[in-house]
Amino acid sequence: xxxxxxxxxxxxxxxxxxxxxxxxxxxxxxxxxxxxxxxxxxxxxxxxxxxxxxxxxxxxxxxxxxxxxxxxxxxxxxxxxxxxxxxxxxxxxxxxxxxxxxxxxxxxxxxxxxxxxxxxxxxxxxxxxx
Numbered sequence: 001x002x003x004x005x006x007x008x009x010x011x012x013x014x015x016x017x018x019x020x021x022x023x024x025x026x027x028x029x030x031x032x033x034x035x036x037x038x039x040x041x042x043x044x045x046x047x048x049x050x051x052x053x054x055x056x057x058x059x060x061x062x063x064x065x066x067x068x069x070x071x072x073x074x075x076x077x078x079x080x081x082x083x084x085x086x087x088x089x090x091x092x093x094x095x096x097x098x099x100x101x102x103x104x105x106x107x108x109x110x111x112x113x114x115x116x117x118x119x120x121x122x123x124x125x126x127x128x129x130x
Contacts, residue, residue: 015041048079050116058100096124
C-alpha cells in the first residue's frame with residue numbers, strides 16, 4: 001500500500017458550531033452554559049465507528065479540564081464513506097469565554113484504531129453593545 005492511499009483511507013472531518021445559552025446561564029454566579037453542534041463526516045474510503053471521545057476544555061483563565069468517555073450522546077455511530085453524523089451537546093464554564101478541542105477514537109472495519117482530531121473552537125458569549 002502506498003502512502004497516498006493510506007492518507008485517504010481514514011479521513012474523518014469534524015466541524016463544530018457553538019452557541020451561548022443565555023437562558024441556562026447565570027453570569028452573577030459565574031455560570032456560562034454553551035451548546036455545541038457537531039458534524040462528523042466520513043470523507044475516507046472505509047466505514048468507521050466512533051468509539052470514544054476526548055475533550056480538552058479551557059476556560060478564559062486557562063483552567064483546563066479533560067473529558068474522556070465512550071461514544072457521543074450515548075451512541076457509537078458507524079459512518080459509511082460519505083455519511084455524516086450530527087449531534088448537540090453542551091458544557092458549562094466559569095468564564096464568559098473559553099475553548100474546546102480534542103479527538104474521537106475511531107475504528108475501521110479491519111479493526112484498526114485511529115484518532116479523528118477535533119479542531120479547536122471558541123466558546124464565547126455574544127458581544128453586547130450598550
